[in-house]
Amino acid sequence: MSLDHDTSYTNQDFKVVGSRPERPDGIDKVTGRARYGADAFAPGQLAAGVLRSPHAHAKIKKIDTSKAEKLTGVKAVITSKDLPDLTGGNRQQFDILENCMARDRALYDGHAVAAVAAIDADTVKAALKLIKVDYKVLPHVTDVDEAMKPDAPIVQPHLRTSGVPDAPDVPTNVHQRSQFGHGDIEAGFLEADVVIEKSFKTEQTHQGYIEPHACLATVGPDGSGELWVTTQGHYSYRNMCASLLGMDIAKLKVTSSEIGGGFGGKTHVWMEPLALALSRKANRPVKLVMTRDEVFRSTGPTCATSMDIKIGARRDGTITAASADLRYNDGAYPSIWGMLGAMTSFACYDIANVQSVAWDVLTNRSKVAAYRAPSAPMAAFGVESVMDLIADEIGMDPVDFRLKNCAKEGSRASYGPVYGPIGIEATLQAVKKHPHMKAKLGPNQGRGMACGFWFNFGGQTCSDLNIGVDGTVNLAIGTVDVGGSRASMSLIAAEELGIPYEQVKCNVADTGSLGHNDTTEGSRGTFSSGMATIFAARQAIGELRERAAKMWDISVDDVVWEEGEARATGIENSNLPPLSLREIAAKSPTTGGPIAGHNEVVADNAGVSFASHICDVEVDAETGATRVLRYTVVQDAGKAIHPTYVEGQFQGAAAQGIGWALNEEYIYGEDGRLQNPGFLDYRIPVCSDLPFIDTEILEIPNPNHPYGIRGVGETSIVPPLAAIGTAVSNAVGVRLDHVPMSPPRILAALKAHRAS
């Protein structure tokens, strides 16, 4: 239990933590040997594919699979009939089951309706064509504001609005209303000298991981199975797949392959239960790999949003009140994405009177999944844009305006609690001093800055540390390595044990080899597994001291562990030379057997994190194209274990935010079908789109982690939308209120500006 361990931060001089060694999986990944989701093979494996609804909303009257089943080489065909509802009234689980395979209705373009396993890919394709689905097309709705109207087509008839007192007992698309804040906003706005209210929209984006979802499933008639899968959480996948398919958790071994990007999109099961069901029916291993089209249509995306932001301030720069009304498009299943937007919207600031109201709304779009600091970037786009407008209106420098209002230790967060030590002020001070702020700008160029916040999570975590007889150390962790965390965990184990980094080898354990670990989400990998690794190493050190005491035949109380060796204390033991870890390990077979340390912990208190970004752009007024000239990220990491990978997280998050701001968008046709499910038309930033991304890591220790670690992965996707919006506004004089700020939108805004 976590209470056995002191998680509080201790200031210390690190020996290896903070250095930048090469990652243990580097060679495999530069030689093509690393095995990802689609890179596994099993004897006798079948190929598989999924038939998906071409309609945004349709009743499934009948599915005739008989012709497909008769095709030579087809080994199994499944529909929802092969996935009976075992969820026992658990609506959230039922939603996941139904999202994996439509039952009586297809709820979005790309919703799975049937699946096939056959001897090869060509046979699969032919069989899918032979499945006849009799649809009755129903009216659909894909826009969030349209879906809230009383006469909108209903996506989930069972749904009633929660969070609204006396909400009528009638079907609705409005899943829930959430409200956060404190004070009296009416009174606060009356105190303001300047009040600005503006509406914004952001379009739906996808995480855009380069590796499509892929898995290899094997289930035998005895109910035991194995799943090789690209996932952010193999333990969660195991639990979910087992419960949806009626399998025993212990009998399903899930191995997390190398993962080719996730960003939140690989936190939920999508087609893995289908692969297992096909394998069970065919009694053969089944490999199921999504196409890019399927990835875009059926997995991932984040919410499209629509919002109204209002901020009031006095001439001296004090914000007196702020409010947000946020409408988040959750896709076809209810979730809490709007609520997260409301919680994060004003989290950077200390505001006396603040209120955020969110509406989570259903539409005929695919089920929304987490995407890096989910829901925060959209709300921040609106809030930070209005922050800039107010600073401009009262003639105050935008950084100074934010510094005057930023939250500090002891401030009440807009989402409720009072903050401990936090880094927003420090990031703003660093921005103020940064040379980027003094770089010269040319014609049609502009600069913007913006702030961002994310919570960061911890969660259930478990690590095993085993010492070999040669003194090398195997560390088994259960969080997935999405960006070099095996190197960070090895650094932490080496730090605790006092041995070189090279003496540690870290592996991600499968579900048969280690206890449950929550999904690697919420920037928790280094924070949580780091904590479990520290405690596992400390337990191993306790054992090493015991063994040294045996070797010396003295009391363990007279043995300390310092600089990677056991040292005997007391004058009577001064003749005993220290014993290194290697020496103790070599004797382990005769001093009590293998030496190991183990820890399971609920790593809580991940420590909130803040970032401030600066961005320079040039806008081509002829074409509406925007080029990013300079970009700087300043973020609080708590403690950077491997600074190079921390920089990588900052840069990658900023790049995703830049893509969101300028190009990326789901485009739905009148027919409710996704028009651009491919990388050609859904354009993520390419190498020639971006400049070098400068980073500055601040270290304001998290008081609740022994090393002071905060999550670092997500926060920096939050500021770019607004930072770029402001930079565009400063470059060409128009404030964009609709993301992405693609060339057609910028041209339209410029045209409207000229006309007025």
Place this chain on the structure above:
Amino acid sequence: MTHLVRVSGALRDALGGADMVEIEADNIRDLLNRLSERYPAFAAQVDAGVAVSIDGQIFRDNRSQPIDAGAEVFLMPRLEGG
């Protein structure tokens, strides 16, 4: 010991509309159990997921976390991340 617990807007319905409740509890488990006893609708919220902030630190899972006298306690929905 008795704590004054502030309640997030999203959970107030389940707690009879109150934005603050007084409750005796030594740790988070105590707190949630006693609130569930007093407000039966709240039990479902606990199942759906809640988090407790103590002096600004957000706890999602560690139900054994002690709550010290005078601590600032805030009850909020459980969060998900990317």
Place this chain on the structure above:
Amino acid sequence: MAGIHVSTTVNGDPVEFVCPPGEVLLDSLRNRLGLIGAKEGCGTGDCGACSVTVDDRLVCSCLVLGAEADGREINTVEGMADGDKLHPLQSKFIEHAALQCGVCTPGFLVAAKALLDRNPDPTETEIRYALAGNLCRCTGYDKIVRAVQAAAKEMRKAKGKKK
């Protein structure tokens, strides 16, 4: 559907395989030859994760037929290292943390090698445009460009010494 017999050279080794006429080179490499370094990120030539060279020409192997490999020389990421000595691009990618998830890395390495083979001293802009056909979602490209610059520098130095 009769298979096509293909005789080709992959990473310097003579190779033969039989594939259906419609099979793309990416699938032949991955499923028939066990060379899984090239990845399918899109299947439409938009992401570059399946980059290989055919007679020194950089291609997306998802857009080339397996049958087209007949009589040609194919090079993939698996052929970049010289025995136990990594290619400078490979070692610089690791050293500069130019990969996070690493799924795009084989494609980037093949594309970067194709660039440096014809232009040993590219500018930053030349590097960025040469790699614009390869998508990376993790890094923001910063460390990739720096790794290519560092590798180019090292390769120029090594070449200078040889002369």
